[in-house]
């Protein structure tokens with residue numbers, strides 16, 4: 221093990237990074253070309269407040285920033301997101317990817333589909349973001365591709381299946397981002413609590429697969445709740 225591993229995981233450093241990277245959302249307003257209010261993109265700030273109020277599990281701000289960076293770098297034509305919630309990630313991705321990009325995002329709860337469509341309309345992105353009402357696996361199977369950016373943020377026990385279906389559909393320089401892959405640290409524990417064991421085991425299998433597949437170059441980053449990032453090779 222590297223000597224620095226302990227330093228990365230120290231709690232004070234984790235809190236420092238969380239506070240520091242939390243500020244990165246300020247850049248999202250500029251990247252989206254919208255006027256900031258109190259330094260923030262007003263729509264994203266409104267969505268974060270709504271999610272906090274309702275306990276909705278939207279992406280962490282620092283993960284949103286990573287998504288924006290990846291989308292801006294890759295300029296994807298087709299982005300697929302598994303797990304829409306209220307559309308926070310989809311809006312960040314569509315804005316950062318630029319005018320040429322289309323985002324297909326999948327959500328199975330009808331009330332969230334409606335809410336997400338409302339925010340997407342408010343963002344002026346209804347033509348570029350399609351919020352599909354359906355189950356992640358079935359909808360991913362239906363998409364022909366090529367997928368330039370696949371954002372996995374849905375049922376943790378299904379991550380490996382998303383990878384198996386999604387990886388062959390990636391474009392030549394396609395990228396996968398997957399959130400929550402360290403699952404509050406449980407994935408690295410020898411004996412996670414029984415209530416989390418199945419999820420931790422499934423995410424562990426996903427992490428091994430995304431870094432081990434011969435068609436991908438993948439890493440797992442200790443950002444937010446753990447983010448896997450992989451590019452097709």
Ligand SMILES: C[S@@+](CC[C@H](N)C(=O)[O-])C[C@H]1O[C@@H](n2cnc3c(N)ncnc32)[C@H](O)[C@@H]1O
Nearest residue numbers: 277278279303304305308309327328355356373
């Ligand atoms: C973590 S949230 C997604 C957050 C979103 N990606 C973002 O960036 O804000 C996961 C979402 O997946 C939805 N979901 C759960 N099971 C699903 C399934 N089998 N198919 C589609 N959506 C599902 C949940 O209702 C929830 O809204």
